Amino acid sequence: MIISIASGKGGTGKTTVATNLAVSVDDPVQFLDCDVEEPNAHLFLHPTIEETKTVNxxxxxxxxxxxxxxxxxxxxxxxxxxxxxxxxxxxxxxxxxxxxxxxxxxxxxxxxxxxxELGALEIGHRDGIAFIHGRMRVGEAMAPPLIRLVRQAGATDGLTLIDAPPGTSCPVIAAMKDTDFVLLVTEPTPFGLHDLTLAVEAVKILKIPMGLVINRCDMGDDKVKAYAQREGLPILMEIPFDREIAQCYSRGEMFTLTLPEWKARFRELLQQIKTLIGKGAGE
Incomplete structure (x- = not known):
């Protein structure tokens, strides 16, 4: 099962959701950071890098x-x-x-x-998490070739989580294409809603089932929820604008490890995704 965690815009908490989901599941998981222009999942997962490959x-x-x-x-x-x-x-x-x-x-x-030369692949692990990310060469303009190589370097079985780049351009499509589910992360602001609508339309073209996580859900307005209801887009999780969560983030920590009640919620999130994938397959 391949789940791509994406967002219409940067700064919504996409990497936060992806990394916390990775450390919450019991089964072995593979984490692919495909945001090759500015990979940052390693700042939270702290993997041990075992191999570096130059990519041409x-x-x-x-x-x-x-x-x-x-x-x-x-x-x-x-x-x-x-x-x-x-x-x-x-x-x-x-x-x-x-x-x-x-x-x-x-x-x-x-x-x-x-x-x-496009850049480099770095391959490593953290506990039960196999980790791969790409680092694009400074000055390089095209991310999709490196993103495809990051995905090719991963295993084909088990659970794979892809941290996609922000936006809706070619790099995002390369990260989302041929996945089983797209988990969109947004925020309840006008900018969040605007870019979420673009992301939803892109996923529709790819014909991949999707769900929504609303980060900082207790700020802004209810227009994102209204849009999700109109589109039939299931809201799978809401994360509040919480001081403890923000403090964990500022220290480069995953809040599920400090606040164990959230680990259970992320496990439930994964179960909801599995159910939605199953319904899609049944249709």
């Missing part, structure tokens, strides 16, 4: 002596990563999505591939 992606390399400037490579590239100007062929590795189309279509076999 293939990009085109042009043999100008063999090239006849036919422009077929430029025409096939949807991302404008190749430009033919006169007798010169320019490549823009940061725009390349590593599809291999240019190399396949070249009639002169003038294109080969070379590696471009």
């Amino acid at each position: 992606t293939p990009v085109p390399q042009i043999d100008l002596d063999a090239c006849n400037q036919c422009k077929k490579c430029m025409d096939i590239c949807r991302f404008r990563a190749i430009a033919v100007i006169g007798d010169m062929v320019l490549t823009f590795p940061e725009l390349c999505h590593s599809c291999g189309g240019c190399m396949a279509i070249c009639p002169e076999s003038a294109i080969t591939e070379t590696d471009r």
